[in-house]
Amino acid sequence: MRRRPDRFEGLAGTRRSVAWFNDADEAFMRRLASADSGSGFYRHMFAEDLSHLVPYDRGSREGFGAELRGADDRLERLILDAIPMDYGPARTVQDAVRHFSSTSSRHLLSGPAALEIEYFHDQAGEMAQAFRLHFLPQGTFGRVNGVPVQWVPVSESPLSRRGRHYIRLQPDHVTTFDLPKDVRRDLRGGLRALVVADRHQFAPTSLLGPSGASRGFSVTDHREMVAAYGRAHTRALGWDGRGLFTEAMYEPYAIYRRLRFARFQSLVLKSIVGGLQEALDRVGNVLGFDVELELSGLPEPGDFDRAVDDLRMGSRSLLSLSRFSLGLPAQE
Amino acid sequence: MIASFSSPALAAWNAASVANRWPWGSLSRIAATCVRKLPFGAMTNRIEKRLQRSPLFVESEVVRFWRLADGADEDVSVDSDTLREIASRAVVEVSALASDAIARIAYAMSSRMQIEEALILERVWANSVGEISASASVGEDAQTYELNKLAAAEQIVMPLIQSWLGFNAGLSSLVSRDLVALFERTLSGSPSDVSGVFPQPTLELLEELAERSKKEKLSEGKIVTPEWWKHHMIARSITLHAHECLITFKAEVDGPLASVADAHMARGAHDLAAVVALASLELHHKIEFHLHRLREIFRELAALRSPGVGEPAWPDVPFDDSWPVALRRQALSQLIASLPHLRTEAHDPQRPDLYGQTFVRLFDATFDAILEGDRVLGVELFRAVFLEADRMRVRTARDLSKHPDPMATVAFAAEPTVGLMELSGYARLMQDVDGEGMWNEVRETWDTVLAGDHGSEAAATLVSHRSMLESLFALTPGSISRTARLQQLARALKARGIESTRWDDPLPRLTTVAMTRPARYLRSSTSSPTATWVSTTTLPISSSSTTSLHFWRRMSNCLEELSRCANRSSTLLGARRATRHRPAAEPSAEGGNDETAS
Numbered sequence: 001m002r003r004r005p006d007r008f009e010g011l012a013g014t015r016r017s018v019a020w021f022n023d024a025d026e027a028f029m030r031r032l033a034s035a036d037s038g039s040g041f042y043r044h045m046f047a048e049d050l051s052h053l054v055p056y057d058r059g060s061r062e063g064f065g066a067e068l069r070g071a072d073d074r075l076e077r078l079i080l081d082a083i084p085m086d087y088g089p090a091r092t093v094q095d096a097v098r099h100f101s102s103t104s105s106r107h108l109l110s111g112p113a114a115l116e117i118e119y120f121h122d123q124a125g126e127m128a129q130a131f132r133l134h135f136l137p138q139g140t141f142g143r144v145n146g147v148p149v150q151w152v153p154v155s156e157s158p159l160s161r162r163g164r165h166y167i168r169l170q171p172d173h174v175t176t177f178d179l180p181k182d183v184r185r186d187l188r189g190g191l192r193a194l195v196v197a198d199r200h201q202f203a204p205t206s207l208l209g210p211s212g213a214s215r216g217f218s219v220t221d222h223r224e225m226v227a228a229y230g231r232a233h234t235r236a237l238g239w240d241g242r243g244l245f246t247e248a249m250y251e252p253y254a255i256y257r258r259l260r261f262a263r264f265q266s267l268v269l270k271s272i273v274g275g276l277q278e279a280l281d282r283v284g285n286v287l288g289f290d291v292e293l294e295l296s297g298l299p300e301p302g303d304f305d306r307a308v309d310d311l312r313m314g315s316r317s318l319l320s321l322s323r324f325s326l327g328l329p330a331q332e
Numbered sequence: 333m334i335a336s337f338s339s340p341a342l343a344a345w346n347a348a349s350v351a352n353r354w355p356w357g358s359l360s361r362i363a364a365t366c367v368r369k370l371p372f373g374a375m376t377n378r379i380e381k382r383l384q385r386s387p388l389f390v391e392s393e394v395v396r397f398w399r400l401a402d403g404a405d406e407d408v409s410v411d412s413d414t415l416r417e418i419a420s421r422a423v424v425e426v427s428a429l430a431s432d433a434i435a436r437i438a439y440a441m442s443s444r445m446q447i448e449e450a451l452i453l454e455r456v457w458a459n460s461v462g463e464i465s466a467s468a469s470v471g472e473d474a475q476t477y478e479l480n481k482l483a484a485a486e487q488i489v490m491p492l493i494q495s496w497l498g499f500n501a502g503l504s505s506l507v508s509r510d511l512v513a514l515f516e517r518t519l520s521g522s523p524s525d526v527s528g529v530f531p532q533p534t535l536e537l538l539e540e541l542a543e544r545s546k547k548e549k550l551s552e553g554k555i556v557t558p559e560w561w562k563h564h565m566i567a568r569s570i571t572l573h574a575h576e577c578l579i580t581f582k583a584e585v586d587g588p589l590a591s592v593a594d595a596h597m598a599r600g601a602h603d604l605a606a607v608v609a610l611a612s613l614e615l616h617h618k619i620e621f622h623l624h625r626l627r628e629i630f631r632e633l634a635a636l637r638s639p640g641v642g643e644p645a646w647p648d649v650p651f652d653d654s655w656p657v658a659l660r661r662q663a664l665s666q667l668i669a670s671l672p673h674l675r676t677e678a679h680d681p682q683r684p685d686l687y688g689q690t691f692v693r694l695f696d697a698t699f700d701a702i703l704e705g706d707r708v709l710g711v712e713l714f715r716a717v718f719l720e721a722d723r724m725r726v727r728t729a730r731d732l733s734k735h736p737d738p739m740a741t742v743a744f745a746a747e748p749t750v751g752l753m754e755l756s757g758y759a760r761l762m763q764d765v766d767g768e769g770m771w772n773e774v775r776e777t778w779d780t781v782l783a784g785d786h787g788s789e790a791a792a793t794l795v796s797h798r799s800m801l802e803s804l805f806a807l808t809p810g811s812i813s814r815t816a817r818l819q820q821l822a823r824a825l826k827a828r829g830i831e832s833t834r835w836d837d838p839l840p841r842l843t844t845v846a847m848t849r850p851a852r853y854l855r856s857s858t859s860s861p862t863a864t865w866v867s868t869t870t871l872p873i874s875s876s877s878t879t880s881l882h883f884w885r886r887m888s889n890c891l892e893e894l895s896r897c898a899n900r901s902s903t904l905l906g907a908r909r910a911t912r913h914r915p916a917a918e919p920s921a922e923g924g925n926d927e928t929a930s
Contacts, residue, residue: 231551252557253548314560314640 035139
C-alpha cells in the first residue's frame with residue numbers, strides 16, 4: 001500500500017499549545033482530572049452516548065450528507081487534512097464532521113471547547129500553505145489579562161499566575177465555541193446529577209458488606225431509587241442511562257426519553273458545526289477562501305418535538321418513533 | 333278445554349316440553365346421609381388471598397362464604413398448581429354447600445373472570461357429589477336417596493353452567509360501560525368504582541399503570557405514556573384474560589365433564605347418565621347462545637387496539653362455533669344410547685320423567701338437525717325417536733286412561749306419532765330447499781314399517797291420528813310446539829334468502845298446510861287451485877329472483893312428491909295386504925285421498 005504524501009512535511013508550524021504533558025506536577029494533574037466530566041460510571045456512558053451526534057449508516061453510506069460549499073477538490077482536501085482525527089486524515093467531509101463532532105462533544109462537557117489554529121509555512125516563511133486545528137485538552141484553556149493561554153505543568157513554562165503555569169497563545173490563532181446558555185445549564189445540571197448517581201454505583205457493595213448481607217437494604221429498591229433520581233435530574237437531557245433509568249418504565253416513556261435525548265444531541269451538534277464553521281471562516285480570511293459547511297439529512301430539534309407530539313397522539317407507530325429516536329432509517 | 337286438563341302425566345309431559353327443570357327439592361336432604369367433616373380450610377384461605385391480593389379488590393361474597401383455616405397458612409403464597417393439589421385433597425362439608433350455593437359462588441367468581449378459581453371449587457364439588465351419585469342406596473329411605481343421587485348428578489353440571497353465565501354476564505357488563513372513561517377514571521385515582529369490575533390481571537396492570545404514571549410525573553413533571561397506549565394495553569389485558577378463561581373453561585368441559593355420563597352408562601346407571609347429558613345439553617345450548625355475543629365483546633375490546641403499538645396478534649375467542657355443536661352431538665349420542673334403558677311402563681309422579689324428557693329432547697334435536705342440514709345426526713336422532721314413538725304413545729295413553737275426556741287422551745297420545753310425520757315432512761322439504769338432506773333415510777324408515785306385517789294398521793293409525801288432530805279445534809302443547817317449529821322454519825328459510833314481503837304470499841300457507849295438516853294438503857295437491865297457481869303464476873318473492881325461482885321450483889317438486897306419498901299411502905290402505913311386498917321407493921302414479929280412505 002502506497003503511503004499518502006504528508007502535506008505538512010518540511011513545513012514549519014505555528015503551534016504553541018501542548019497536547020501531551022510529560023513530567024506533570026500533582027497539582028496540575030488534579031486540576032486536569034477535576035475538569036474531566038467523562039469519568040465515572042454514568043458520566044462515562046453519557047459522554048459516549050452524547051458523542052454519537054451523527055449517524056453511521058450501514059455499508060459504505062454515511063447516513064447523512066455533508067458538503068463544503070465553495071470548496072474545490074483541492075481546497076476540500078486541504079480542509080479535511082486540517083481537521084483533527086485520531087486515525088489519519090478524514091476520507092470524506094462526513095467522516096471529518098463525525099469525528100470532529102464526537103471529539104467536540106467530549107470537550108464541551110466541562111465548558112467551552114478551544115481550538116488552536118496552526119498555520120504551516122514554507123522555508124521562506126511568507127505565506128501559509130496549510131493549516132491544522134488542534135483541540136486544547138479539557139481544562140487547560142484560560143485567559144490571562146485577556147490573552148488566551150494554555151495552563152501547563154511547571155516543567156512546560158516558566159510563566160505563572162497565582163501559582164499556575166501557562167503558555168501564551170496567539171489570540172488570532174485561537175477560536176472557541178460553546179453551547180447556548182440554556183443548553184449549557186441543562187447539561188451542567190444533568191452532569192451534577194450523574195456525579196451523584198456515580199457515587200451510588202458501589203453503594204450496594206459497601207452496604208451489603210463482606211458477609212453479603214445487610215439488614216434493611218434492598219438492591220432492587222436502591223437501583224430504582226438511583227434510576228428515579230437520574231430520570232428526574234436529567235429530564236432536560238432526556239438521557240436514559242442506557243436503559244438503566246427506564247428499565248422499570250413502559251416502552252412509550254423509554255421512546256420519549258430517547259427522542260428528548262436525540263433533540264438535545266441535535267442542539268449540541270448545531271453548536272459544534274457553528275464552532276467549526278467559525279474556525280474555517282477565520283482560516284479562510286488568512287488563506288483566502290470562503291467555504292460553508294452544510295449538513296443534510298439530519299433531523300432538526302423541531303422534528304423531535306413533532307415526534308413527541310406524534311407519540312402523544314398515536315399518529316406514528318412506536319416502532320417508527322423508536323427507529324427515529326435512534327437515528328435509524330425508517331423501515332421500508 | 334284440553335288446555336285446562338291436569339294430570340301428573342300431563343304435567344310431566346308439559347314440564348318436559350317446556351324446560352329441563354327438576355321437580356325435586358334441594359340437596360339438603362343428602363346431608364343426613366352424606367356429611368363430610370372438615371371445611372375447605374387451607375384452600376379457601378388461599379383463594380381469599382388471591383381475591384384480596386390487590387388493594388383494588390374488595391372483599392366479596394366468596395370470601396365471606398368460605399370458612400377460614402386456623403391462620404397457620406396466612407403468610408404462605410400459593411401458585412395455581414399447589415392450589416389444585418390442595419383442592420384435590422380437600423374434604424367438603426356437603427351440608428354447608430347444599431343446594432345451589434356452589435353454583436352461585438361459581439357465578440359470582442366467574443362474573444369477575446376468576447374462572448380458574450371457580451373451576452377449582454367446581455372440581456372439588458364435582459368430586460364430592462360424584463361420590464354421592466356413584467354410591468349405593470342405603471338406609472330405609474332408599475327411594476329418596478335414589479332421587480338425591482339424580483339431583484347430585486345434575487349438580488355436577490350446574491356450577492359449570494353458572495360459571496359460563498357469570499363469565500358472560502361479567503364480561504358483558506364490563507364492555508357495556510364506557511370503557512375509555514372507566515379506564516381514565518381508574519387511572520386518575522378512583523379505584524372504588526372498578527373493584528370487582530376488572531379481572532385480576534387487569535387490576536394489577538391498572539395498579540402498575542397508576543404507579544408508573546406517578547413516576548413519570550415525578551420524573552418529567554407530566555405523564556408521558558399516551559392514553560391510547562394505555563387503553564390498548566388495558567383492553568388487551570382484559571381480552572387476553574378472557575381468552576385464557578375460555579381456554580380453561582373449555583378444558584374443563586371437554587375433559588372431566590365429558591366423561592361423567594359415559595362413566596354412568598358404563599356401570600349401567602343410565603338414569604344418571606341421562607340427567608348429566610340433559611344438563612350438559614343445557615350447558616351446550618348456553619355456550620352456543622352466548623358465543624355470538626362473546627365474539628361481539630371481543631370485537632368491542634379490539635376496537636381499543638391501536639396499530640401504533642405494532643402488535644401483530646390480538647387474542648380472540650379460542651374456539652369456533654363447531655365446539656358447542658360437537659358437545660351437543662356428544663350429549664345427544666349419550667341420550668340416544670340411554671333412551672331405551674329409560675323406558676317405563678307408566679309415569680311415576682314421585683320421580684322425574686326421564687324417559688319422556690329425553691324423548692322430547694331428542695325429538696326437538698331431530699327437528700334442529702333437519703333444519704341445520706346435519707344429515708348424519710338427523711338420521712341417528714330420527715331413528716331413535718322413531719323406535720320409541722309408539723311406546724311413548726302407548727305409555728301416554730295408559731297414563732291418561734282415567735281422564736274424564738277420552739278425546740284428550742287420544743289427542744295427547746297421538747302427539748309422538750304425528751310428530752314423526754311432521755319431522756318427515758320437514759325432512760322432505762329441507763332436502764328440496766338445500767338440495768341434500770335425510771329424506772331418503774326417513775322414507776326408507778317409513779317404508780320398512782309400512783311394508784311390514786302391521787304396515788297397514790300402522791298407516792291407518794297414522795292417518796287417523798292426523799285426521800283427529802286436524803279436526804281438533806283446541807290449543808294443545810303439541811300445537812304450540814308445532815307453531816314454534818313453523819316459526820323456526822320461516823327463520824331458516826329466511827336465512828337461506830327465501831323471504832316474503834306480501835301478505836298474500838302463498839309460502840306460509842303452503843308450508844303450514846304441508847307441515848301441520850298434511851292430509852288436507854295432500855288431498856288437494858293434485859287438483860287444487862293452489863297447486864295450479866304455484867306452477868303457473870309469477871312468483872311474489874322479494875329476495876333475489878334466482879333464489880326465488882330455485883326455491884319455488886323445488887317447492888313444486890316437493891308438493892308433487894308429497895302428493896305421490898299420499899297416493900301411495902292411499903293405495904296401501906286400499907290394497908291392504910296385497911301391497912305389503914311392493915317396492916317402497918316406487919311411487920304410485922294413481923291419485924288418492926287418504927282421509928277418505930281412512
